Amino acid sequence: MAELTVRLPGEEPGADPDADPGELVVLLVEDDPGDALLVEELLADSRVLARLQWVQSVADACRALTAGGPHCVLLDLHLPDAQGLGGLARVLQAAPRTPVVVLTGLAEEGAGLAAVTAGAQDYLVKGRVEPDLFGRTLRYSIQRKQAEQAAAALQAERLRAQENARLERGLLPSPLLDTSDVEVVTRYRPGRAQALLGGDFYDVVESGDGVVHTVIGDVSGHGPDEAALGVCLRIAWRTLVLTGVTGPDLLRQLERILTAERSGPELFATVSTLALEPDRRRVRVLRAGHPGLLLRSMSGPRGSEPVIDLVEPECGPALGLIPGQADWQEEELRLPGQGALMLFTDGLFEGRTSATGSARLGEDGLTALARTHAHLPGPRFVDAVISGVETIAAPGGGLADDVAVVHLEWNET
Structure with a gap:
């Protein structure tokens, strides 16, 4: 079973010196212990080599992301210090290069789509997620984010080359x-x-x-x-x-x-x-x-x-x-x-x-x-x-x- 590292609100998550360098680190931002246990079980059954870190607020998530480490964030949209897309915006600002998958309730699928429009890689509806779908969502979200970053870097390089050419013509x-x-x-x-x-x-x-x-x-x-x-x-x-x-x-x-x-x-x-x-x-x-x-x-x-x-x-x-x-x-x-x-x-x-x-x-x-x-x-x-x-x-x-x-x-x- 994947390790669930419980973080109390305000507690700084630390790096695990014994962690496998090949495993993913997934940061779960969820204030409901029952839902956190559900995510832990889904991760274990998905056969994805990953370690789960759990925090219960956006503030703790931002501290964890600033310290570095997580490959992906699972974010509940209803937290003690953030509701809806406000929490997503704070997480994306803290770690713009880290993919975020939001967790929504059964009646909030529209909120999930809105979150994707706002910058999340994907969304999962609690109670409708199978282990295989959960694992694929994590992997694909990370791969899509990497592809986005590679495309952005390529575009930046093209713009830099064009700017260099313009400057060269001028100089x-x-x-x-x-x-x-x-x-x-x-x-x-x-x-x-x-x-x-x-x-x-x-x-x-x-x-x-x-x-x-x-x-x-x-x-x-x-x-x-x-x-x-x-x-x-x-x-x-x-x-x-x-x-x-x-x-x-x-x-x-x-x-x-x-x-x-x-x-x-x-x-x-x-x-x-x-x-x-x-x-x-x-x-x-x-x-x-x-x-x-x-x-x-x-x-x-x-x-x-x-x-x-x-x-x-x-x-x-x-x-x-x-x-x-x-x-x-x-x-x-x-x-x-x-x-x-x-x-x-x-x-x-x-x-x-x-x-x-x-x-x-x-x-x-x-x-x-x-x-x-x-x-x-x-x-x-x-x-x-x-x-x-x-x-x-x-x-x-x-x-x-x-x-x-x-x-x-x-x-x-």
Whole structure:
């Protein structure tokens, strides 16, 4: 016979250390000892391997469910501290993942149907239950609840994937270019712990005067709020650039948008913007707390290796650190006739290079790595650098942060 563990009102049910891990634990919420004995006999005759715990009020049931353990609840709808569907609502709130089967009287079959509509898995009418039906009801209720939870988890995963896709389209757009003399390579790698895109973003657009504008940025933190803020900043940047806003005014407007849209004052964003002039010999750079960039010079003497340098133009504070008080200065750089610029977020060089130490690759280490691949064409160069960084960071657990890269290559005009 299944064990009937009697709990007095207010007494906490405890775990049985000798319980069979393969048996079901059924929590009976019933204030009538006669009905409790009937349920015990039905359970024994149903040949279901189960242990019955008995409590006499909804309050005791909620305490038992909060402590965890029961696989199913048998709930009478008339209890000292709850009548009708009110008790069911309290039990479902205490343990929304636990299936509930309600017990009704002979004249209350309508109440059973209402309980199923309200969230119960099934109902049983006292006095009309055979052991086989009782056992099947318990098993099927548990299986249906598990199937519901699996379907809900699958739907949540589908929605998460759709949201990720929407965020990715917003954060990582296709370049908007009319010119054919600038080749753009973009890459994004999520950090190892990120199920969702972080706040890294980039964009490349060409304005009507032939200037190729580029932005790369990184919103502090990870998660949907940061990703949404990154999307907002990226779209705002494209809109501002195409309407003629450039230079420090561009960063000031982006900061206004960031402070208005961020979920908390602790969020900030590092940003670099480039304006590659139509002659491809000059580029105007603005940095707001963002890392430097790599300059590849490929127009040296025939047969000479390309030269790669880390360039760090003047840098002001990140957006949102001191709202309305920052002063960003635009710096113009001279460019080789044939060359490339690579912008990146800090995830590319901040990975740990050992499992125990705190050493990181750093921007100098990244530059040295890039120089070993300087002879490769744009797409292969970018992929080789990212792959090399991942290899170096592998002993430290891989790249912990998201990585975004934009590589602009031009030929002599």
